[in-house]
Amino acid sequence: xxxMQDDGATSGESHARTAASTPTRGRDRxxxxxxxxxxxxxxxxVCHLSYVDDRAGGPITIPTSFARMGDDVVFHSxxxxxxxALARDPDRDxxxxxxxxxxxxxxxxxxxxxxxxxHHSMNYRAVVVRGTARLVPDEADRRAAxxxxxxxxxxxxxxxxxxxxxxxxxATSVFRLPLDVVSAKVRAEGAVDDPADIDGPWWAGVVxxxxxxxxxxxxxxxxxxxxxxxxS
Amino acid sequence: xxxMQDDGATSGESHARTAASTPTRGRDRxxxxxxxxxxxxxxxxVCHLSYVDDRAGGPITIPTSFARMGDDVVFHSxxxxxxxALARDPDRDxxxxxxxxxxxxxxxxxxxxxxxxxHHSMNYRAVVVRGTARLVPDEADRRAAxxxxxxxxxxxxxxxxxxxxxxxxxATSVFRLPLDVVSAKVRAEGAVDDPADIDGPWWAGVVxxxxxxxxxxxxxxxxxxxxxxxxS
Numbered sequence: 001x002x003x004m005q006d007d008g009a010t011s012g013e014s015h016a017r018t019a020a021s022t023p024t025r026g027r028d029r030x031x032x033x034x035x036x037x038x039x040x041x042x043x044x045x046v047c048h049l050s051y052v053d054d055r056a057g058g059p060i061t062i063p064t065s066f067a068r069m070g071d072d073v074v075f076h077s078x079x080x081x082x083x084x085a086l087a088r089d090p091d092r093d094x095x096x097x098x099x100x101x102x103x104x105x106x107x108x109x110x111x112x113x114x115x116x117x118x119h120h121s122m123n124y125r126a127v128v129v130r131g132t133a134r135l136v137p138d139e140a141d142r143r144a145a146x147x148x149x150x151x152x153x154x155x156x157x158x159x160x161x162x163x164x165x166x167x168x169x170x171a172t173s174v175f176r177l178p179l180d181v182v183s184a185k186v187r188a189e190g191a192v193d194d195p196a197d198i199d200g201p202w203w204a205g206v207v208x209x210x211x212x213x214x215x216x217x218x219x220x221x222x223x224x225x226x227x228x229x230x231x232s
Numbered sequence: 233x234x235x236m237q238d239d240g241a242t243s244g245e246s247h248a249r250t251a252a253s254t255p256t257r258g259r260d261r262x263x264x265x266x267x268x269x270x271x272x273x274x275x276x277x278v279c280h281l282s283y284v285d286d287r288a289g290g291p292i293t294i295p296t297s298f299a300r301m302g303d304d305v306v307f308h309s310x311x312x313x314x315x316x317a318l319a320r321d322p323d324r325d326x327x328x329x330x331x332x333x334x335x336x337x338x339x340x341x342x343x344x345x346x347x348x349x350x351h352h353s354m355n356y357r358a359v360v361v362r363g364t365a366r367l368v369p370d371e372a373d374r375r376a377a378x379x380x381x382x383x384x385x386x387x388x389x390x391x392x393x394x395x396x397x398x399x400x401x402x403a404t405s406v407f408r409l410p411l412d413v414v415s416a417k418v419r420a421e422g423a424v425d426d427p428a429d430i431d432g433p434w435w436a437g438v439v440x441x442x443x444x445x446x447x448x449x450x451x452x453x454x455x456x457x458x459x460x461x462x463x464s
Contacts, residue, residue: 046340046354048280050291056362058332059282059291063340063358100290108278108295111385113448113460116394118404120382122278126295130288150352153343154439161434162348172350190451198453202393203460207386208446216345219422219436228345228435 029185036184040127041068041105044211045152049075050102051083066103067148068179073103073129074136074145076174084173087135097137103129103177110209114191115202121187123206129182133175142174160229261417268416272359273300273337276443277384281307282334283315298335299380300411305335305361306368306377308406316405319367329369335361335409342441346423347434353419355438361414365407374406392461 031037050061060082066075077084087099110123136142147158164172191204216228263269282293292314298307309316319331342355368374379390396404423436448460 045343046338048293048336048338050282050293050334052284052289052291053362057284058362059284059293059334060360060362061280061282061291061293061334061336062360063336063338063354063356065352065354102282102291102293104280104293104295106278106280106295108443111277111445113386113389114393116396116400117378117382117390118396118400120385120389120393122295122297122385124295128292128294130285130290130292146349150349153352154345157345157352158349161346161352162429162432164348164350168348168350190449190453197394199455200394201458203448203458204451204454205449205460206451207448210444210446211340212442212444213343214440214442216435216439217422217437219438221422221430222436223431226433226435228437 029187030183031186032183036186037127037179037182038068040107040125040184040186041073042152043107043125044105045149046105047073047075048104048106049083050104051086051099053082054086054089065149065153066105067145067152069145069148069176071179072176073179074148074174074176075103075133076146076149076172079171079173081173083133083175087133087173087175097135098132099175101131101133101175101177103133107211108209109188111207112187112191113203113205113207115193115197115200115204119191119193119197121191123187123189125184125186125188127182127184129177129179131177131181133177136174136176139169141176142169142172145174145176146172156229261419262415263418264415268418269359269411269414270300272339272357272416272418273305274384275339275357276337277381278337279305279307280336280338281315282336283318283331285314286318286321297381297385298337299377299384301377301380301408303411304408305411306380306406306408307335307365308378308381308404311403311405313405315407319365319405319407329367330364331407333363333365333407333409335365339443340441341420343439344419344423345435345437345439347425347429347432347436351423351425351429353423355419355421357416357418357420359414359416361409361411363409363413365409368406368408371401373408374401374404377406377408378404388461 047066090096105127107125112121150158277297279298322328337359339357344353382390
């Protein structure tokens with residue numbers, strides 16, 4: 001199967017896709033076009049964040065929320081969480097306050113069913129950011145990052161909820177990761193089969209997949225008359 | 233914000249949730265209930281796969297397809313891909329043919345908007361599998377795993393496409409990862425705010441999110457009269 005794997009990490013080349021372009025596979029799909037990267041990062045508040053387990057040595061990957069702020073992405077954790085403990089470790093390579101991470105954002109757009117099993121694929125938009133995440137020390141910066149994460153979930157949500165108090169801020173680690181080592185991959189086309197298979201008896205095409213946001217459901221304990229600001 | 237991060241890796245306890253249970257946070261949501269884990273893994277063909285970069289030292293996380301086969305998950309890569317190269321490295325800890333990975337599956341069910349910024353969360357179902365992925369050597373096992381990945385995308389798809397030929401099989405690395413170190417987390421409730429905030433002027437509730445699969449779109453070069461078997 002034609003996967004998304006071929007070194008999803010970095011690429012030194014930008015490949016603009018046009019309707020007339022030859023179908024491409026694997027690493028040829030990579031781009032570091034700034035607008036493409038930003039567009040994907042801005043389309044969802046959910047990422048997968050990975051770090052290396054200091055105890056067992058392998059990677060750990062968790063879903064979490066994030067936001068893009070200019071040329072950085074920001075995310076946070078409870079100060080008791082593993083990634084925060086790693087960042088506080090004074091014995092780490094590079095010193096305390098930082099941790100090597102990979103932050104990956106994936107939007108799935110469809111299942112690509114090819115005539116041959118091995119050319120099955122997915123249509124998707126993905127961004128992989130690698131690098132050193134650093135704890136944000138300044139309180140105003142921390143507040144701005146937390147607000148950005150809220151606003152990534154729902155427009156202007158940070159203006160319509162209670163802001164963090166001192167105790168909550170103290171219990172939260174906020175990280176900033178620069179968009180330096182970053183690549184995007186976009187697959188957005190039909191099945192690409194071997195020429196010998198084109199006349200075969202198998203169906204080929206795309207099953208579109210999309211994410212739908214439904215009407216908000218108020219909490220059972222919400223007082224009457226309070227409505228959700230739409231933010232726009 | 234109430235994130236998914238608090239040690240998403242492993243848990244030694246099972247926490248069955250009931251309608252009458254007290255709202256729980258963080259690590260209390262973890263379960264290793266076998267049916268919960270299987271149900272989440274079987275609900276999507278997409279995972280995020282992480283391994284540690286032998287060149288730069290940090291983690292790399294990529295989206296890819298996978299399938300559950302009993303008490304294992306299976307995935308594959310081009311034999312030229314980074315994860316396959318890692319597995320072939322004879323100098324690795326533990327010997328060649330294996331690589332330390334984390335395989336994470338996340339299904340997002342809603343944005344939880346709380347009265348306070350820090351209690352915003354997501355409703356989600358997630359499974360984190362950690363361990364040693366091993367190359368599958370036997371050809372029949374490799375074919376079965378590749379078929380399982382196809383069938384995870386579309387029911388019985390492996391029966392309705394051209395199977396891999398010898399050249400394709402040789403160019404593909406197939407991995408098996410046991411469901412030994414695995415945990416699931418499920419959040420499926422409204423906003424959980426601090427008592428002092430309950431009477432505040434802010435909206436609280438859940439914005440439901442779901443994934444929709446639309447009608448298949450045939451390839452432009454598909455011969456007339458070929459239909460897509462629905463598999464069920």
